[in-house]
Amino acid sequence: MVGAMFEHGLGRPMDMAAAIRWYQQSASRNHTDSLSAMGRIHETGKGVPQDPRTAYELYLLAAEAGHVDAMCCVASLLQRVPQSLTNYDADGSPAEAAVAWYRLAAQHGSPRGQNALGSCYYRGLGGVERDYGNAVVWFRRAAESGDPAAHNNLGICYEEGVGVARDVVMAKTLYKLAAAGGHAGATNNLGYLALVEKNFMEAIHQFHLAITLGR
Structure with a gap:
């Protein structure tokens, strides 16, 4: 908690060096939130050199101890930068391991994990057979x-009519929910639907909003 207060400047000036010291102190006692926080710091290069391998190792320690968000972070790194994870030694490919971690996070109730697992089914990633029905479920x-990315993805399924009956009205409702949560892609999708409906002023409005949100 003290590390987070220093990192975000809560009740004291922001000080990343102090934040890292506090996080490291707690991480050395296997505090999973601190292990995950240190993983994020190494992944993003906030106050330290960017280091995906060290980030992966720290996330993995937290994930193996049951930290649900760290499970998603492990999976994300396995998907995005497997070439950087020279310590990867699990059975199967990194993509397959990523799906396994997303599934575990999803089963623990993580919206991020559920949405990511849905995306794996939607796209047929990591040895998972493409299955739009399962994608919609997740x-x-x-x-x-209330996950905005999931609202957007579910909206796409309704717009395309994959895994569910096509329903553009429902798609638009879901895109609006996602856009209200600041999702740039959903805002762009609303612009596209307005364009299809020849509501050009609304389309321009939504496209401008999407650009602003995407910055």
Whole structure:
């Protein structure tokens, strides 16, 4: 907690060096939030050199101890930068391991994990066979928790009519929910639907909003 207060300047001036010292002190006692925080710091290069391998090792320690968000972070690194993870030695490919971590996080109720697992089914990633029905199941579970990315993805399924009956009205409703949560892609999707409906002023408005949100 003290590390987070220094990192974000809560009740004291922002001080990343002090934040890192506090996080490291707690991480050395296997405090999972601090392990995950140090993973994030090494992943983003906030106050330290960017180092995906060290980030992965720290996230993995937290994930193996049951930290649900760290499970998603492990999976994300396995998907995005497997070439940087020279310490990766699990069975199967990094992509398959990523799906396994997303599934575990999803089963623990993580909206991020549920949405990501839905995306794996939607795109057929990591040895998972493409299955739009399962994609919709997981997108819906994440959307029920208010996840903007899941609202957008579920909206795409309704717009395309994959895994569910095509329903542009429902798609638009879901895009609006995602856009209200600041999702640039959903705002762009609203612009596209307005364009299709020849509501050009609304389309321009939504496209401008999407650009602003995407910055």
